[in-house]
Amino acid sequence: MQPEIGKYPVEFYGEFYSNRQNAEQGMEDDHCPFLGDTCKKRRKSQGESIGTCSVGYRGRGQDEYRPHCICPHRFETEDVLGEIEPLFVDEGEYFATPEVPLLGTSIDYVAGKRADDGTVLDFAGVEIQALDTTGSVWEYREGYFDEDRDMTDVDGTYGINWAMSLTKTMMQQAFKKGQTFRDWGENLIFLVQDVSIEYIRDNYDASGLRPARSDDPVHFYSYSLNYSYESEQYEWEIDEKLSADIEGITGMMVAPEDAEAPTKDEFKQTIQERF
Incomplete structure (x- = not known):
C-alpha cells in the first residue's frame, strides 16, 4: 500500500x-x-x-x-544502471560512462563490457528521461x-509537460539516434517511469511496443516509484522491459489521425476540473 x-x-x-x-x-x-x-x-x-x-x-x-x-538524476543509481548489465556478453568488466558525444549532442551514458586493456567488448547507449x-x-x-x-x-x-518530455524530446532522440544504433547492430535504452509509458499508450499509437527483443534497436526500461515502509523512501522497481523498431518509434511520435477534438462543453469541463 x-x-x-x-x-x-x-x-x-x-x-x-x-x-x-x-x-x-x-x-x-x-x-x-x-x-x-x-x-x-x-x-x-x-x-x-x-x-x-x-x-x-x-x-x-x-x-x-x-x-x-x-x-533525471533520480535514475542515476547503481541498481538502475546495473539492470542493463544482463544485455551484454559474459566476459569483461561492466562499465557505465557518462556524456559520450554523438551526432552533435551526447548520450547520457554508454554502458557495456570492457577487457582488461580497456577495449570495448560490448555496449549500449542509455538515455534518461x-x-x-x-x-x-x-x-x-x-x-x-x-x-x-x-x-x-x-x-x-x-x-x-508530457509533450515536451516525451514526443518532443524522448521520441525524437529515439528516432534519430535509434537509426544509428540500428545500423551498428546495438541497442539504445531509455530509462523512463511507468507513468510515461502509460501516457504514450493512452495518447499515441503504441502498437509497436513489445516485450524487449535484442534485435530491436530502441528499448524502454520502465520503472515504478514504490514506497518502502522499511526504508521510508520511494524506491525504483523495474516494471517492464520493452522495445521497438524504427517503424514502431515513428508511430509513437504523432497522435493518431482519428483523434477527435473535444466539444466546447467537454473542453470547458476540463478547464473546470483544473480548478
Missing part, C-alpha cells in the same frame, strides 16, 4: 517529504544522495538548488495522486522548509 499524497513535491533531496529532518540536512549540505554529490537541480535565476526529485500528480481519469519523477513540469514547484519548496507555512496550502501551479 502506497502512502496518500497530493499535488505537491513528495521528495526533497532524496527524502520522502515526511522525513523533514533528513530533508533539511540535505538542503543544508546541498546534497543529492543519488549522485553522491551536489544537487544539480537549480534555479536558473539565483543558482539555488531546488532539491525536488518527484512531485505528486494525478492525470485525467485517475483516482489518486502518484509520484512523478522530475529530476524524467518529466518536465509546467509552472513552478519553487513555492512548494519554500513552503516545505518554512515551518510556519503549510505546504498543502500553496496553490497548485505546476503540471506535467
